[in-house]
Structures are given as structure tokens and as C-alpha cells.
Amino acid sequence: MLAWRSFCYSGRPGTARAGGGGGSAIVIMLDAFFEQARQGRLTAIRCAHCAALAMPPQEACAACRRREWQTVPLEGSGTVASFNVVRVPPRGGAIGAPYAVALVRLREGVSVLGRIVDIPLDALAVGQAVRFRPIVEPHQTGIAFGPAA
Structure with missing residues (x-):
């Protein structure tokens, strides 16, 4: 069973939050992430x-x-396991629609949700190879994936 959580990060210390609970330790780990x-x-x-x-x-x-962790680097390559095209933008219009959000299965075996960038929506497919590409804005960082090559 997958546990879904939503994440946001505004770029200010202590502002990363995980939906569904957690204490100050999770905020520190998310800030570093x-x-x-x-x-x-x-x-x-x-x-x-x-x-x-x-x-x-x-x-x-x-x-x-257990609560003992070590940070490990990931290659950032994976495949699209599932995706959804969002056609109605969220409130505030920070992200223009349409855009895609995908569940990406990384080579290391973990899966993560991220936006799809630089791939036309009509060309996006389950099983497609993608690579990590951060979305970096002045007050926000997001997880995204684009073409593998």
C-alpha cells in the first residue's frame, strides 16, 4: 500500500511541511532534501x-x-509509472495548465511524484525514460522530470 503525502517548500528555513503529521525532525530532513x-x-x-x-x-x-537514517544520493533516472494531466490550474494560477504530474519509479527502486517538463503532453507515456530536473524559483523548489536524453 502506498502512503501519499503532499509536500511544499517555499525556500525559507522551517517551511517544508509533510501532510499527515511528523515533528520538527521531518521539517529539518525536508529542508535538506x-x-x-x-x-x-x-x-x-x-x-x-x-x-x-x-x-x-x-x-x-x-x-x-526505526528513526536512524543516512542520506544517499540518487542517480535521478527512472521511468514513468503513472501520470495525470492537470487541465484546471490550482488556485492562484502559479502553475499554468495543462501540465502533467507523474509517479516516477527511480532506478534505485523508490518512487516519487513530480511534474513533467520539456515533454509534450501528447508524447508522454507510461514506461517512458525520464531524468530529474529541479524546478528552481526564487521562493520555491519543486521536483520535476524531463526527457532522459
């Missing part, structure tokens, strides 16, 4: 007890419930 993404590096955390990978960071390991 998005700072790495801002610099073009995709990272995950590996449980020190059972070696399970988690991305984005979470407070406790889903496999063993």
Missing part, C-alpha cells in the same frame, strides 16, 4: 537498521519503524 534538489541533486534516506530507502524523507522507516 529540497536544498539538495535546488542544487540539482536528488537524494533519499536509507534506514540504518534495515537498509530500506525512503523518498522524500520521512520521520520513521515504513519497514521497521
Whole structure:
């Protein structure tokens, strides 16, 4: 069973939030996660007890419930497992519609949601190879994926 969480990061310390709970430790881990993404590096955390990978960071390991982690770099390559085309923009119009959001299965075995960039919506397909590309704006960092080549 997948646990879905929504994430936002405004670029100010202490502003990363994970929907569904968590304490100050998760905020610190998310700040570090998005700072790495801002610099073009995709990272995950590996449980020190059972070696399970988690991305984005979470407070406790889903496999063993331990709270001992180490940050590990990810290659950033993967395939589109599923996607949705958003045709009505969110309130505020910060993102123009239409655009696609995909669940990307990374080579390391973890999956992450991200926007699709630089791929025409009518060319996007399940199984398509993609590569991490951060969306970096003055007060916001986002996870996105574009063409692998």
C-alpha cells in the first residue's frame, strides 16, 4: 500500500511541511532534501537498521519503524509509472495548465511524484525514460522530470 503525502517548500528555513503529521525532525530532513534538489541533486534516506530507502524523507522507516537514517544520493533516472494531466490550474494560477504530474519509479527502486517538463503532453507515456530536473524559483523548489536524453 502506498502512503501519499503532499509536500511544499517555499525556500525559507522551517517551511517544508509533510501532510499527515511528523515533528520538527521531518521539517529539518525536508529542508535538506529540497536544498539538495535546488542544487540539482536528488537524494533519499536509507534506514540504518534495515537498509530500506525512503523518498522524500520521512520521520520513521515504513519497514521497521526505526528513526536512524543516512542520506544517499540518487542517480535521478527512472521511468514513468503513472501520470495525470492537470487541465484546471490550482488556485492562484502559479502553475499554468495543462501540465502533467507523474509517479516516477527511480532506478534505485523508490518512487516519487513530480511534474513533467520539456515533454509534450501528447508524447508522454507510461514506461517512458525520464531524468530529474529541479524546478528552481526564487521562493520555491519543486521536483520535476524531463526527457532522459
